[in-house]
Amino acid sequence: xxFNSWHFVAFILLVxxxxxxxxxxxxxxxxxxxAASCYFYGQWSYLYLGLxxxxxxxxxxxxxxxxxxxxxGRLLALSVVANLGVLAFFKxxxxxxxxxxxxxxxxxxxxxxxxxxxxxxxxxxxxxFQNMSYTIDVYRGQLVARKSVIDYALFTTFFPQLLxxxxxxxTEFFEQLDRPRPLDLRKIQHALILIAAGYVKxxxxxxxxxVSVDEVxxxxxxxxxxxALLAVYAFAFQIYFDFSGYTDIAIGLALLLGFEFPKNFxxxxxxxxxxxFWRRWHMTLSRWLRDYLYISLGGNRHGLTRTTAALMTTMxxxxxxxxxSWNFVIWGFLHGCYLAFERFASSKIKWWNSEVGPMxxxxxxxxxxxxxxxxxxxxxxxxxxSIQILxxxxxxxxxxxxxEQSRALATLIVFLGGTHFAMRRLDIKNxxxxxxxxxxxxxITLMILLLIWFTPAKTVPFIYFQF
Amino acid sequence: xxxxxLLAFLIPRIAAVAFLLLILETAFRMDAWExxxxxxxxxxMAIRVKKSVKALGPEKIDFVTIGDSRAVYGxxxxxxxxxxxxNGFTHIxxxxxxxxxxxxGLMLRWLKEQAPNLKGAVIATSVTAFNYNGNGDYExxxxxxxxxxxxxxxxxxxxxxxxxxLATYGSYSTLFQYRADIADxxxxxxxxxKNLARDRQALNGGAVLFxxxxxxxxxxxxxxxxxxxxxxxxLSDANMALINSCKSFITLSENQAxxxxxxxxxxxxxxxxxxxxxxxxxxxxxxxxxxxxxxxxVPRVWRNELLPKGGEAWVHSILQPLADxxxxxxxxYTSFFDSxxxxxxxxxxDLYHPNAYGQQKLTDSLLPIIENYLYKSSDPTKKx
Numbered sequence: 007x008x009f010n011s012w013h014f015v016a017f018i019l020l021v022x023x024x025x026x027x028x029x030x031x032x033x034x035x036x037x038x039x040x041a042a043s044c045y046f047y048g049q050w051s052y053l054y055l056g057l058x059x060x061x062x063x064x065x066x067x068x069x070x071x072x073x074x075x076x077x078x079g080r081l082l083a084l085s086v087v088a089n090l091g092v093l094a095f096f097k098x099x100x101x102x103x104x105x106x107x108x109x110x111x112x113x114x115x116x117x118x119x120x121x122x123x124x125x126x127x128x129x130x131x132x133x134x135f136q137n138m139s140y141t142i143d144v145y146r147g148q149l150v151a152r153k154s155v156i157d158y159a160l161f162t163t164f165f166p167q168l169l170x171x172x173x174x175x176x177t178e179f180f181e182q183l184d185r186p187r188p189l190d191l192r193k194i195q196h197a198l199i200l201i202a203a204g205y206v207k208x209x210x211x212x213x214x215x216x217v218s219v220d221e222v223x224x225x226x227x228x229x230x231x232x233x234a235l236l237a238v239y240a241f242a243f244q245i246y247f248d249f250s251g252y253t254d255i256a257i258g259l260a261l262l263l264g265f266e267f268p269k270n271f272x273x274x275x276x277x278x279x280x281x282x283f284w285r286r287w288h289m290t291l292s293r294w295l296r297d298y299l300y301i302s303l304g305g306n307r308h309g310l311t312r313t314t315a316a317l318m319t320t321m322x323x324x325x326x327x328x329x330x331s332w333n334f335v336i337w338g339f340l341h342g343c344y345l346a347f348e349r350f351a352s353s354k355i356k357w358w359n360s361e362v363g364p365m366x367x368x369x370x371x372x373x374x375x376x377x378x379x380x381x382x383x384x385x386x387x388x389x390x391x392s393i394q395i396l397x398x399x400x401x402x403x404x405x406x407x408x409x410e411q412s413r414a415l416a417t418l419i420v421f422l423g424g425t426h427f428a429m430r431r432l433d434i435k436n437x438x439x440x441x442x443x444x445x446x447x448x449x450i451t452l453m454i455l456l457l458i459w460f461t462p463a464k465t466v467p468f469i470y471f472q473f
Numbered sequence: 474x475x476x477x478x479l480l481a482f483l484i485p486r487i488a489a490v491a492f493l494l495l496i497l498e499t500a501f502r503m504d505a506w507e508x509x510x511x512x513x514x515x516x517x518m519a520i521r522v523k524k525s526v527k528a529l530g531p532e533k534i535d536f537v538t539i540g541d542s543r544a545v546y547g548x549x550x551x552x553x554x555x556x557x558x559x560n561g562f563t564h565i566x567x568x569x570x571x572x573x574x575x576x577x578g579l580m581l582r583w584l585k586e587q588a589p590n591l592k593g594a595v596i597a598t599s600v601t602a603f604n605y606n607g608n609g610d611y612e613x614x615x616x617x618x619x620x621x622x623x624x625x626x627x628x629x630x631x632x633x634x635x636x637x638x639l640a641t642y643g644s645y646s647t648l649f650q651y652r653a654d655i656a657d658x659x660x661x662x663x664x665x666x667k668n669l670a671r672d673r674q675a676l677n678g679g680a681v682l683f684x685x686x687x688x689x690x691x692x693x694x695x696x697x698x699x700x701x702x703x704x705x706x707x708l709s710d711a712n713m714a715l716i717n718s719c720k721s722f723i724t725l726s727e728n729q730a731x732x733x734x735x736x737x738x739x740x741x742x743x744x745x746x747x748x749x750x751x752x753x754x755x756x757x758x759x760x761x762x763x764x765x766x767x768x769x770x771v772p773r774v775w776r777n778e779l780l781p782k783g784g785e786a787w788v789h790s791i792l793q794p795l796a797d798x799x800x801x802x803x804x805x806y807t808s809f810f811d812s813x814x815x816x817x818x819x820x821x822x823d824l825y826h827p828n829a830y831g832q833q834k835l836t837d838s839l840l841p842i843i844e845n846y847l848y849k850s851s852d853p854t855k856k857x
Contacts, residue, residue: 012637026479191479194483443486446486450486458639459655460655460656461652
């Protein structure tokens, strides 16, 4: 069931209506939301819903046993191995088989393994990381293991964030679950604004940009240099609007059910460094990788070499988390290199961190283009396509910028970039949350009109659902 | 939070949003978008006819030709208009590419409301236009500028509501009907401004209602005996569109439908519906002279491979009873170019449309019929 489907709209109206009649924080409410979440996930696969419960049960039991255990580290290791084992089996088995076959064939060997017939469970990367955060937090003493299996099932299956985050930490979730969560009118208004804006970001902006992006990335040979360059810029905005749109809807829905989820995006393309980009892009994943991986690998406490190694490992694994493909490894590697270089530059080059206006602009321009460069590998189906796109972009020096479509797309990208900047400057989201009756009504009307007029014929699934 | 507080918050806001949407819906229903509509879009072409009729003076109109692109390219409208003029009548062309029975019905109704002296019509259709009741949601674009609230059922009958297809919502709401037009304006604003300015000049007192569209190329460079031979022909810039269109028809030709078993029972409800609605529509036009229904030429390969088997007989089973009752006059030019003296390929510019040569030949044959049937039997001085 996609967020951008009528089925989901009917589902959410029913869930919110019924949930509002049940007493919050009581078991009937929790059981109802768990049941709704199971139905939501079951629309995709009831079989894999079982998988969620199996991994969640392992984590729940192990976390309970961690308390006072003789060897808590072993129990934690068991939990990590179980979670990563399931993730690795479903996500990386065929990747490893194909890579091994590739190595074998490049050495002239006829040896080959047959790829397994595996369907990747939707949301597995997200709920695996969430479950791991629970056992790790319990192990670290930052969280008391839950006694209630209902609470834990709610945390694991909570539908607004089940498929693609935000990656909510167990501490954040349970801390809210344990206290009264009054829903005031300002929060409702804020939630409705987030949901409406989220749908517009996804359906109107991302899905329309997808048309131009797909045209180039699916058949780069037919594009000219400018088309290819514009498609890369367009993809940067497509993926932002797609994922942040989804996140806005998820956060809005969670808010209507009484949970305040952490922010996942904070105008990432305004970042003037890659480090800042990662503080603004998919913030909950960045935070997870920092707290549970980067710091565990030593973080920045052991000199430049260890820090660089930790950064590279974190970013490459972060890339691989997105998908089982060498292109995601390259994407992660590139970001690792960017971050490592920035660390080096900011410690060794005096003017690097200058706050003089033109320098800030130059840093922003470089950062934005480095990120766009990495997006090429993220979006392209394989390495060969990425190289083809890069070659095409190289042709811009010999190709005239022409074509009404290209001009329209370029205008749209400039417009979207400007909007990105203005939205932050003017703090529009927060102002709208406090807006009066008619401003709020006019905003919702405008969002509905945009959806009516600009919803493309083809429904595009959320990009991050495939991860 | 109490439910009462929540409802007190939500209900006025939902009402306000509904109110604002209603205002916009009303504005669109009152043709507020017409001045900005893309001239060559489906809606734009219908608007152009409306504007031209008003510029010409609707009271001057005696006869009209309506139909789809086969009528646009297949009939020399200038010659028809000249012949009408010599008989003391004004005969306009209101055919629009993509027009099907739903929008044709609305166009005739609109013209009858506007033109008090409208005496009769040439309805140029083809045997391909009776396979389905509607012809896709794109037709709503043509219908929008001609429709009013009372036409909702008529439009929904031809373009049924599909939950997953927002375009079909246009049968019920004008806000949905101009979706493509508004999106296009945003994508190409400067082109729209230029086109609108050019179109305003082109209206020129309704001259557009008497113009012919002529395309000179033919399809003789590609073998069109069968869809497969056409699809397999070597590609060149000149014939690429034709060959690609043949390629797109291969699956259809391999799965040719068969209408021969249709027996007026409810075995195929959609065909029964087509028969019922078309007969009812043609019987209730209410012109002084029953309309002249012309079945425009269809290439042989289309008739052999793409038209359902028994398709021509099926169309005749709808129209012939009406002709026999005198409700319509039927002229069947379906296979006109099989035996007009030249190879068929000389008369078409693609698999649908007659070219300038075909148009000339067809018009040569059609003019005397129009003159005898429509003009000679009418009195130019009589008010209807």
